[in-house]
Amino acid sequence: MSSVLKTFVVEDDSEQLATLKQIITNHIMINDFDMELTLATGQAQTLLDYVQSHESVEGLYFLDIEYPGQDLNGLSLATKIREADVNAKIVFVSTHSEMAFLTFERRIEPLDFIVKDLGQDTVKAKVETDIRVAYERYTKQGATSKAMFSYSKGGQLFNVPLEQVLFIETGTSRNKLVLHLLDRIVQYNGKISDETVAHPELFRVHKSFLVNPQMLVRIDKQHQLGYFENGETVDIAIRKMHDLVALIKQSDLSVTMD
Incomplete structure (x- = not known):
């Protein structure tokens, strides 16, 4: 998960697009959210091209239902966004309230459906609420998702939190x-060569050892040993010592060195 929640707007009315941009950027700035308005456009295809050309996009999307004269309407766009971004927070802002039921039929699972006819103040309040809700869910999602280590044994796949490795x-x-x-x-x-590639968060300190730097508590440079809290040790190759020490300092890890 990226550290910034990306926000996208597709609105073919230039005045309404400008209004949404202002509401969103102001609310993000005032609340100092780790968010950005990544793309605001009048073209549905422009947003779809972005989502499909960028890996691991997790975003908040403000869409209309209809885009007259364009190949994609809002429902089709939302469906394709959901395929590419499974955690997408999708908000429809539209005059077509009668189309709301279609979002359920297509299993788009929108965060909200804002009816433009409710008036500018109400629309603004609802957009701001949706930003706060989306950001809260995004940050909770990041806090609860743990990095995992996977291995296979006896034809069965096992997953353990990386912090236990x-x-x-x-x-x-x-x-x-x-x-x-x-x-x-x-x-x-x-x-071990395959695991080195599969788990870049681990560090190859020796031809026979792949360590989790987060779990090291001490480095003995003279004897070329790495220590863990439970007393276990690993050998550290001379040519790997410099890179390991640099990684520990760069990551600001609490590792004693002597």
Whole structure:
């Protein structure tokens, strides 16, 4: 998940587009939300092109129902957005209140449906409320989503929080790995080179060891050892020591070095 919630607007009426832009940017600035108005346009296809050309977009989208003269209407656009951004917060701002039921038929799951005819003050208040609700859900989603480590054993996939992983070492037999967790040790089939690629958050300190830098508590430079809170240690290759120390300093980790 990115640190900034991206916000998008598609409104083909230039005056209404300008009004929505002002409401959104002002509310973000006043509340100091980690949000940005990424794209505001009158063309539905422009937004779709953006979403489909950027990976892992998580956004708040303000859409109309109809875009006369365009290939995409708001419902089709929302459906395609939902396919690309499963966590999309979609708000319809439209005069077509009679079309609201179609958003349920198509399983778009909108955050809100704002009727323009309610008046500018009411529309403004509802847009601001939707921004706050979307931002609150976005931040809670980020707080509850944990980085996970996955491994396969006996044909079954297991997931453990990355914060429980200390290190991985090569086993005594070919293509065997030993996963050291906070509360247990697990053996499974695999190659340490593959795990290095699959889990860039881990660091290869030695041909036989892949560590979670977040879990290190001490580095002994003289004896080239890394220590964990439970007393376990790993060897650190001379050529890897400099990069590991640099990573620890860059990440501002609480690791004692001697």
